[in-house]
Amino acid sequence: MQLNDIKLKDFRNYADLAVSFSPGVNVFIGENAQGKTSLLEAIYMMSLARSHRTVNEKDTIRWQQEFARIEGSISTKTNPELPLTLTITKSGKHAKVNHLNQNRMSDYIGKLNVVLFAPEDLELIKGAPQFRRKFIDMELGQMSPKYLYESVQYNRLLKQRNAYLKQLLYKETQDQIYLDILTEQLATSATHVIYQRLRFVNQLESWAKPIHSTISHGLEELTLAYRGPIELTLDMTEDVIYQQLMLKYKEKKDHELARGVTLVGPHRDDLTFKVNGRDVQKFGSQGQQRTTVLSMKLAEIECMHEILGEYPILLLDDVLSELDNERQTHLLKSIQSKVQTFLTTTSLDGIQREFIEEPSVFNIDAGAIAE
Numbered sequence: 001m002q003l004n005d006i007k008l009k010d011f012r013n014y015a016d017l018a019v020s021f022s023p024g025v026n027v028f029i030g031e032n033a034q035g036k037t038s039l040l041e042a043i044y045m046m047s048l049a050r051s052h053r054t055v056n057e058k059d060t061i062r063w064q065q066e067f068a069r070i071e072g073s074i075s076t077k078t079n080p081e082l083p084l085t086l087t088i089t090k091s092g093k094h095a096k097v098n099h100l101n102q103n104r105m106s107d108y109i110g111k112l113n114v115v116l117f118a119p120e121d122l123e124l125i126k127g128a129p130q131f132r133r134k135f136i137d138m139e140l141g142q143m144s145p146k147y148l149y150e151s152v153q154y155n156r157l158l159k160q161r162n163a164y165l166k167q168l169l170y171k172e173t174q175d176q177i178y179l180d181i182l183t184e185q186l187a188t189s190a191t192h193v194i195y196q197r198l199r200f201v202n203q204l205e206s207w208a209k210p211i212h213s214t215i216s217h218g219l220e221e222l223t224l225a226y227r228g229p230i231e232l233t234l235d236m237t238e239d240v241i242y243q244q245l246m247l248k249y250k251e252k253k254d255h256e257l258a259r260g261v262t263l264v265g266p267h268r269d270d271l272t273f274k275v276n277g278r279d280v281q282k283f284g285s286q287g288q289q290r291t292t293v294l295s296m297k298l299a300e301i302e303c304m305h306e307i308l309g310e311y312p313i314l315l316l317d318d319v320l321s322e323l324d325n326e327r328q329t330h331l332l333k334s335i336q337s338k339v340q341t342f343l344t345t346t347s348l349d350g351i352q353r354e355f356i357e358e359p360s361v362f363n364i365d366a367g368a369i370a371e
Contacts, residue, residue, distance in 0.1 A: 001113055001310045002075045002340050003043060009069040010062040012038035013367040020361040021340070028344045028362035036344035039364070040116070040315045042070050043342060046086055047112040048138060049105045051094060057088050060352035066090070075110050077310045079249075084111055106148050113142050113304055113312035117297045117319050119311045124296065129270040136271065139300055140200045143307050147196045154189040154266065161186050161262050165230055169260035172198055183249050186265065193241040193266045194228050201226040201271060203306070207299035212275075215291050215330050220275045222295055227270045294327055296336050320351050332356060 008017040011036050028036045037053070041060070045051050051057055061068045068088045073081050085096040086108070094101070095108035102108045123131045141148040161182040166175045205224040212222035226232060229243040245264065249256075252263045273280040273292050280292050304312045314335055320328055320343065328351070335341055337357060345351065348361075363370045 001077075001312060003046075003112065003313055004081070005340075006046070006072040008039075008042055008162050008353075009067075009071075010065040011042055011060055011068040013063065014038065014042075015367065017367070017369060019104055019371075021342075022358075023050060023340055023342045024337070025247055025343065025356045025359040027348070027356075027359045027361045028342065028347070028364050028369075029348065029361060030344075031346060034364050035367045035369075036281055036364050037317055038343060039369075040317050040344060044114055044116055045088075045111070045315070046072055046084055047114040048142065049095060049109055050120070050329060051352075052116055057093060058090050060088055061090070062130070063368060072112075073160045082111065094199060102222050106145065106152060109148060110142050110145060113308065114315055115139075115297060115300045115304070115312050116315045116316075116317065117294075118317040119322050121297070121306060121319075122287040122289060124293055125273060126286070129268070133267070136197055136200065139303070140196065140316075142312075143304060144196065147193070147200075150189060150192040150196070154186070154193050154253070156188050157182065157186045158265065158267055160261055162260075165256055165262065166260045168257055174178045182316060184246070187242055187245045187249060187261070190245055190265045191238050194232070194241055194245075195236075195238050196227075197266065197269070198226050198232055198234065198236075200303075204296070204299050204303055207302045208295045211298050211302075211334075212291060212295035215295065215327065220288065220291070221277075222292060223274045223277075225272045225274070227272055228266065243247075243323065250360065288329065290323065292322070294331060298331070301335070301339060311339045314339050314341045317342060318344050318346075320345060 002023050003021055004016070005020040008014040011017075011128055028039055030036050041053055044056075045060070054060070066089065070086045071083070073083050083096070083098055085099075087094045093105065095105060096102065096110060107220060114215060124135055137151055141151060149333060161179070163175075164179055164182060168179065170178070201224050205222075208224065209222050212220060220315055227367050230241070232241075248264050256263050273284075275284055275288050275292065280283070280288055284292065301314065320331075323331065360371065
């Protein structure tokens with residue numbers, strides 16, 4: 001997969017930008033606050049229709065403008081040139097694929113697949129469970145339209161059930177039969193989400209474990225575990241998961257009624273990382289945590305290739321400076337000649353250029369770009 005070019009209109013500090021990219025490594029150099037990360041953000045939004053920097057996409061619209069637009073063309077194994085357009089307005093977002101309007105964002109997401117690696121990705125290890133759930137949702141959602149649909153459905157049903165629990169809490173209604181109906185619907189949706197997450201984490205581990213072992217010279221073994229509301233094993237069918245979830249909802253019903261909120265489901269699940277049997281979040285050194293994140297990012301790339309049959313593009317946002325020479329070398333050698341890469345930096349100093357074949361270098365200054 002390759003991003004051929006991009007055009008920005010009133011996106012962040014870019015009034016108008018049109019630039020073509022090489023199929024290899026594209027380097028954006030500039031001082032801070034000049035637009036390097038904004039360019040990566042635009043590519044990320046072109047893929048996932050959401051920003052990794054803000055929950056309010058209206059923030060991406062340039063000052064005193066009505067909308068922002070991201071356009072570009074990609075090449076895939078089935079289509080040598082596929083135009084994509086994402087328009088952000090103050091009232092919402094609109095997307096086009098091959099110049100055709102998309103009725104749902106879920107129809108747009110997944111056309112361009114990306115893996116983002118930024119300094120804040122250490123939150124994947126050190127942060128709250130919501131960071132790890134978001135990680136799973138972002139990566140699995142790109143690869144599986146079915147998962148993306150089920151995830152949207154689950155969040156919609158969760159919102160409905162929480163609203164009804166609030167009504168019961170404040171005695172606005174006494175009809176618990178409707179709550180039982182909502183619970184069955186939510187459990188069905190939760191089952192689909194958990195079942196797919198469990199398999200994805202197992203697949204991710206199959207790639208991350210040998211990568212981590214190589215980086216650590218065979219001294220460390222990385223294992224992943226998806227933690228849900230019930231004990232989960234790979235041999236569990238969806239029917240078994242559903243039945244056990246219903247038992248868990250029954251067990252927690254009084255607590256949920258007392259608090260007015262759903263306490264069971266994938267919105268509360270977590271992903272744990274262990275190195276040599278010890279929790280990396282609690283006991284891992286900073287070096288082990290960095291190696292774990294790097295292993296996960298490289299595993300994402302290989303997972304996407306395995307599932308989709310082609311490599312995603314890689315976005316490296318000021319991350320090389322965060323890696324020591326050994327980890328940087330492993331990263332660059334792993335992507336060499338097979339993954340189109342976009343990286344930002346304030347300087348080429350400290351980057352091991354012997355592992356970057358003929359990079360295209362772009363200088364960015366105040367929203368202007370020069371090759």
